[in-house]
Amino acid sequence: MRTTTTLEKLLESIPGKDINHLKGKCGLPLSPYFSALKLRWLLDNVPAVKKAVEEERCLFGTVDAWLIWNLTGGKHGGLHITDVTNASRTMLMNLATLQWDPELCKFFDIPIGILPKIHSSSEIYGRLVGGVMDGIPVSGCLGDQHAALLGQMCLKRGQAKSTYGTGCFLLYNTGHDRVVSRHGLLTTVAYQLGSERPAVYALEGSVAVAGAAFRWLKENIGLIESVAEVEDMANRVHHSGDVYFVPAFSGLYAPYWQSDARGVICGITEETHRAHITRAALEAICFQTRDLLEAMRKDCGIPLSRLQVDGGMIYNNLLMQLQADLCGIPVIRPHMAETTALGAAMAAGAAEGINVWNLTNLQPNPSDVFKPKITDYGNSYR
Incomplete structure (x- = not known):
């Protein structure tokens, strides 16, 4: 709930303080619940995060993006990706194009470059790196x-x-x-x-x-x-x-x-x-x-x-x-x-190239x- 103050500031710039101002694009009301306000709060209140963004060494993502990043190598070539379901809960994705929306990112003053690439929920994104599961494909991702x-x-x-x-x-x-x-x-x-x-x-x-x-x-x-x-x-x-x-x-x-x-x-x-x-x-x-x-x-x-x-x-x-x-x-x-x-498991098993689920x-x-x-x-x- 600490992002409530961030929400109040944003609402000041909207006619009538309408919480549904962005709903036509992202499907969500303005609320402390979603990722965009949390990221905006971090940029405003945590100097280390702001500095990292300015120096282009900061990446942002929901938990799925963090997991895939680490599973596929992390700092050593890990994939910075998410899927459409998780992206649709950030307030930054356009539901029609299924891509990050420049106007939404501008509204929250969030640089698109720190966001993960959006994929479908069922496809081979990459492969696990290290350990006994090295080389196993990662092929499903959903909220x-x-x-x-x-x-x-x-x-x-x-x-x-x-x-x-x-x-x-x-x-x-x-x-x-x-x-x-x-x-x-x-x-x-x-x-x-x-x-x-x-x-x-x-x-x-x-x-x-x-x-x-x-x-x-x-x-x-x-x-x-x-x-x-x-x-x-x-x-x-x-x-x-x-x-x-x-x-x-x-x-x-x-x-x-x-x-x-x-x-x-x-x-x-x-x-x-x-x-x-x-x-x-x-x-x-x-x-x-x-x-x-x-x-x-x-x-x-x-x-x-x-x-x-x-x-x-x-x-x-x-x-x-x-x-x-x-x-x-x-x-x-x-x-x-x-x-x-x-x-x-169904999404992963139904991916093209895996095909273990019908x-x-x-x-x-x-x-x-x-x-x-x-x-x-x-x-x-x-």
């Missing part, structure tokens, strides 16, 4: 949530997945169309499976705090002893006792984008105990996901008929059932939850299905 979308096999327009981890991220495949959200969502590249193939786009909604809420309950206020006990404790009560928890520890992300919002727990009475607050924390995740689904329905006009899920929190059966109940659609949980790793003939993952149990008339169960 975390984009890889999960691919791993969930959401390859068709209208399919969506939600990842439940420290935060919660919902991606909706919009095919080759770039849908500009009017309801607080992000437009992003979902993936591009080959340099000669067109990019597939997605709408994304980001929830800052999901699993992190339970870490806060454990470490900050000692309400629980371990995250593993959350489901059992929340199951001790049948409802939250009208307790509501808004875990806006670092502001609210999609669809509100209020960086100055703060968390609140309300509805506490003398009848409230730990189980109510723990259950309210689970419901908070589901309510925020419901907000994202509503925004996606408004932007695309087609409500989802099912929600595919992944991430570490999906083993919480109560969370999955609450999500199905509050969204009114089935929640599909794959038996293999690490779909981000699977998606990265993405046109995929079988669905074995899954558990959580169906809604709440009726349209209230909290009576079928």
Whole structure:
């Protein structure tokens, strides 16, 4: 959140301080969340970084670029590259051209020369250098949530997945169309499976705090002893006792984008105990996901008929059932939850010259299905 002051300065130069001023090009609202503001902050506040840029010995990239740089040799000839999905989250890439945009870079006063070369998500970029894996090709690169979308096999327009981890991220495949959200969502590249193939786009909604809420309950206020006990404790009560928890520890992300919002727990009475607050924390995740689904329905006009899920929190059966109940659609949980790793492997294996994955003939993952149990008339169960 330290980049908030940088954001405020930039907004002063925009008519009406419109946070969506650049959204038509990069698909993102102006927010401390994205890379461009972090880089601008470093250039303004860290003399060593500013000097390195002036002396043309500084490179910038997201984590994927740093990994590929080191895997392919680092200072000894390493590749300084990224892929379209990671580049689309910096606020510096033009979603139409899939290249760094001169006007966006000028707006943030960032020299294009320090940025990595943009590639597709699936191609042979180079080879590992050193060790027992020397010579093995590096052929897949995607952002975390984009890889999960691919791993969930959401390859068709209208399919969506939600990842439940420290935060919660919902991606909706919009095919080759770039849908500009009017309801607080992000437009992003979902993936591009080959340099000669067109990019597939997605709408994304980001929830800052999901699993992190339970870490806060454990470490900050000692309400629980371990995250593993959350489901059992929340199951001790049948409802939250009208307790509501808004875990806006670092502001609210999609669809509100209020960086100055703060968390609140309300509805506490003398009848409230730990189980109510723990259950309210689970419901908070589901309510925020419901907000994202509503925004996606408004932007695309087609409500989802099912929600595919992944991430570490999906083993919480109560969370999955609450999500199905509050969204009114089935929640599909794959038996293999690490779909981000699977998606990265699929992109790498489908690259031209590798060809160990056939993405046109995929079988669905074995899954558990959580169906809604709440009726349209209230909290009576079928």
